[in-house]
Amino acid sequence: MIAEQCVYERPVGLTAAHTHYCPGCTHGIAHRLTAEVLEELGILGRTIGVASVGCSVFAYNYIACDFVGAAHGRAPAVATGLKRVLPERIIFTYQGDGDLASIGLAEVLHAAARGEKITVIFINNAIYGMTGGQMAPTSPPGMVTSSSPGGRNPQQMGYPIRASELVAQMEGAVYVARRSLHNPAEIRKAKKALRLAFEHQIAGHGFAMVELLSNCPTNWGLTPIESLRWIEERMIPVFPLGEFKNVGG
Amino acid sequence: MYHDLIISGSGGQGALFAGQALAYAAMDAGLQVTWMPSYGPEMRGGTAHCTVIVSDAPIGAPLVRNPQTVIVLNRPSLDKYEPLTASGGLLIYNSSLAGREPTRPDIVIVGVPGSDLAREIGDERVLNMVMLGVFLRLKPFLPLEAVCQALERHLGKRQRTLLTLNHAALRRGFNLPAVPVPL
Numbered sequence: 001m002i003a004e005q006c007v008y009e010r011p012v013g014l015t016a017a018h019t020h021y022c023p024g025c026t027h028g029i030a031h032r033l034t035a036e037v038l039e040e041l042g043i044l045g046r047t048i049g050v051a052s053v054g055c056s057v058f059a060y061n062y063i064a065c066d067f068v069g070a071a072h073g074r075a076p077a078v079a080t081g082l083k084r085v086l087p088e089r090i091i092f093t094y095q096g097d098g099d100l101a102s103i104g105l106a107e108v109l110h111a112a113a114r115g116e117k118i119t120v121i122f123i124n125n126a127i128y129g130m131t132g133g134q135m136a137p138t139s140p141p142g143m144v145t146s147s148s149p150g151g152r153n154p155q156q157m158g159y160p161i162r163a164s165e166l167v168a169q170m171e172g173a174v175y176v177a178r179r180s181l182h183n184p185a186e187i188r189k190a191k192k193a194l195r196l197a198f199e200h201q202i203a204g205h206g207f208a209m210v211e212l213l214s215n216c217p218t219n220w221g222l223t224p225i226e227s228l229r230w231i232e233e234r235m236i237p238v239f240p241l242g243e244f245k246n247v248g249g
Numbered sequence: 250m251y252h253d254l255i256i257s258g259s260g261g262q263g264a265l266f267a268g269q270a271l272a273y274a275a276m277d278a279g280l281q282v283t284w285m286p287s288y289g290p291e292m293r294g295g296t297a298h299c300t301v302i303v304s305d306a307p308i309g310a311p312l313v314r315n316p317q318t319v320i321v322l323n324r325p326s327l328d329k330y331e332p333l334t335a336s337g338g339l340l341i342y343n344s345s346l347a348g349r350e351p352t353r354p355d356i357v358i359v360g361v362p363g364s365d366l367a368r369e370i371g372d373e374r375v376l377n378m379v380m381l382g383v384f385l386r387l388k389p390f391l392p393l394e395a396v397c398q399a400l401e402r403h404l405g406k407r408q409r410t411l412l413t414l415n416h417a418a419l420r421r422g423f424n425l426p427a428v429p430v431p432l
Contacts, residue, residue: 219292
C-alpha cells in the first residue's frame with residue numbers, strides 16, 4: 001500500500017472559514033495568492049490587513065492575519081494611520097473597483113503621492129459587485145450593467161479610469177503593476193507581482209499597488225468560464241497588463 | 250384587523266418575494282401594509298428575511314420584535330426565529346431542511362415538507378409559495394385568489410413564465426391535508 005502524501009493543502013494564511021463568494025469568483029484566487037505570499041515572505045504574523053467595502057468586506061474572516069475594517073474607499077487612509085503608528089508591521093489594503101476607483105480615488109492617489117509604505121491590492125472586475133452590478137469607473141465602453149442597460153456610452157457616461165497608470169505617476173509610488181487572474185500563467189505572474197509589492201514594503205521603499213483583473217460571473221451574466229474569457233477579450237485591451245513602475249527593481 | 254409575520258430563509262429561497270406577494274395582495278385589497286427586507290452583503294446565499302405587517306389601521310413602525318407568525322425556510326432561520334415568535338403565535342417551518350423539530354410548548358407549530366413538495370410540483374424554487382399557501386389557509390385574512398392575482402399584476406417580465414408554477418405551489422400549500430384548521 002502506498003502511503004498518502006499531502007502535496008497541497010489550504011495555505012496557512014487562509015482561515016478554515018468557507019468564503020461567501022459566488023461560484024467561479026476570482027476573489028478566491030486573489031485571497032489565496034495573498035495568503036501564500038504573506039506566508040512565504042514570513043510576514044504573516046506581523047501583517048495587518050485593511051478590509052474595504054464590497055464583496056470582500058469579510059476578507060478579515062478569510063485571511064489569517066490581523067485586520068481593521070475601513071469605511072468605503074478609506075482603506076488607504078486607515079492603512080496610512082496604521083503604518084505611521086506601527087511602522088514595523090506590514091500593512092495592506094484589499095479593495096474593489098468601487099472602493100478604490102470611485103469613492104476612494106482621492107485616498108489611494110494621496111496615499112501614493114505621500115509615498116505611504118503600504119501595499120494596495122486592487123481587485124478590478126469592471127463593475128460594482130456587491131450592490132448588484134452597477135457600472136463602475138472601470139467599466140469598459142459598451143459594457144452592459146444594471147445602470148448602463150444599453151451599454152456604457154462614453155458620450156454620456158465617460159470613459160473608464162485606469163488606476164494603475166494614475167497611481168504610477170505619483171513619485172511616492174515605487175511599485176505598480178497590473179496583472180490578471182484569468183488563467184494559470186497569469187495567476188503565476190500575479191503572485192510574483194504581489195510578492196514584489198510586499199518586498200518593497202519590507203524594504204521600506206514606498207507605496208506599492210498591484211491591480212488584479214478579476215471577474216464577476218454573477219453580475220456579468222456569464223458562466224465562470226465565459227467570464228475568464230471576458231477578462232481576456234474585453235478587459236485586457238482597456239487595462240493593459242504589465243509593470244508600470246518598479247523603482248530599484 | 251392586524252397581522253404581522255416574519256419570513257426568513259437563505260438568500261435565494263424567495264423569503265423576500267413571498268413577503269412581497271402578500272404585501273401586494275394586501276395593498277391591492279386596500280389595506281395598510283409594510284414590507285421590510287433585511288439581508289446581508291452576499292450576492293449569493295447569506296441570510297434574508299422580511300417583516301410584513303397588514304392592518305386596516307395605519308401602521309406605526311415596520312419592525313416587529315416578536316411576530317405573531319414566523320415562516321422559516323431553513324435551519325438557521327428556525328434557530329433564530331423559533332425563540333422570537335410571540336407566545337400563542339404560529340411557527341410554520343420547512344421540515345425538508347429544518348434538521349430538527351421545534352420545541353416551544355406555547356406556540357402552534359406546523360411542519361411542512363416544503364422543498365419536497367416544491368420539487369414534486371416541478372421546481373424547488375417555489376418552496377416559498379408552498380409555505381405562503383399554508384400560511385394563507387391558517388390565517389385567511391386574505392383569500393388565496395388575492396395573492397394569485399397579486400402575482401399576476403406585480404410579477405416582472407422575466408418571471409411571467411413561472412406564473413403557473415407559482416400558482417400551483419400556492420394551491421398545493423393551501424390544500425395540504427395535514428395542516429390544522431384555520432386559527
